[in-house]
Amino acid sequence: SQQGEEDPQALSIQEGENATMNCSYKTSINNLQWYRQNSGRGLVHLILIRSNEREKHSGRLRVTLDTSKKSSSLLITASRAADTASYFCATASVDSWGKLQFGAGTQVVVTP
Amino acid sequence: NAGVTQTPKFQVLKTGQSMTLQCAQDMNHNSMYWYRQDPGMGLRLIYYSASEGTTDKGEVPNGYNVSRLNKREFSLRLESAAPSQTSVYFCASSLVGGHGYTFGSGTRLTVV
Numbered sequence: 519s520q521q522g523e524e525d526p527q528a529l530s531i532q533e534g535e536n537a538t539m540n541c542s543y544k545t546s547i548n549n550l551q552w553y554r555q556n557s558g559r560g561l562v563h564l565i566l567i568r569s570n571e572r573e574k575h576s577g578r579l580r581v582t583l584d585t586s587k588k589s590s591s592l593l594i595t596a597s598r599a600a601d602t603a604s605y606f607c608a609t610a611s612v613d614s615w616g617k618l619q620f621g622a623g624t625q626v627v628v629t630p
Numbered sequence: 631n632a633g634v635t636q637t638p639k640f641q642v643l644k645t646g647q648s649m650t651l652q653c654a655q656d657m658n659h660n661s662m663y664w665y666r667q668d669p670g671m672g673l674r675l676i677y678y679s680a681s682e683g684t685t686d687k688g689e690v691p692n693g694y695n696v697s698r699l700n701k702r703e704f705s706l707r708l709e710s711a712a713p714s715q716t717s718v719y720f721c722a723s724s725l726v727g728g729h730g731y732t733f734g735s736g737t738r739l740t741v742v
Contacts, residue, residue, distance in 0.1 A: 522672075546729055560634075560720055560733035561673075606672060608731075616661060616680060616727015617688065620673040 522550075522607040522621030530627045537594040541607030541625040542587075542598045548610045550583055551618065552592050564592075564605075597628045632656055636721050636734035643711045643741045651706040651737050653721030662704035663688075663729045664696060666717040667736075673720065679704055680727055711741045 522543045524627045531537050549568045554563040567574045567583045580593040594601055603623045608618040634655045665673040673675045675688030677696040685696050695707045718738050722731040
């Protein structure tokens with residue numbers, strides 16, 4: 519069963535626009551992570567936010583975490599064509615040692 | 631190049647055949663994982679190894695076995711392949727459980 523569910527499933531934007539995707543999860547977590555997957559490639563770790571953090575930035579990425587609502591969002595500012603990829607949230611649950619559970623992902627297409 | 635190396639990249643098997651997927655990491659990570667990725671379902675954990683000498687089942691272990699050969703290598707074996715095992719298989723590693731994973735580039739397996 520999937521712990522995280524991303525919304526929307528697909529997102530199409532133009533270069534320069536911001537892209538926002540959301541992740542909801544079910545159980546208490548130690549941390550939540552976001553990964554990117556380019557077509558036909560492995561996943562790449564983008565950012566990790568701990569359960570006691572509310573917001574984190576990394577370059578053009580901004581992640582928020584609301585543990586009371588069991589949700590997170592990933593914002594990519596000033597999108598580029600190279601940001602075209604699938605984005606996955608993954609949760610490290612309190613009661614499930616070290617094993618990340620992944621959602622089904624959001625497919626983002628950025629057109630020039 | 632530092633990272634996670636998977637072999638082979640592509641494989642076609644006939645139903646009932648066996649094969650071993652190889653994975654090696656050179657980042658001195660303690661934990662290693664095998665996931666499968668199917669369309670629309672995200673990644674599902676097959677087996678993991680918290681540290682050298684230990685292995686444990688994940689969400690979908692049936693039909694698979696694993697060996698943590700040493701700290702670097704973690705192999706996945708299909709004893710009698712079935713069409714339901716057609717998938718893309720990813721190996722990943724992390725310094726400690728539940729933190730950022732480094733993924734290999736995947737093995738695309740087709741069972742006919």
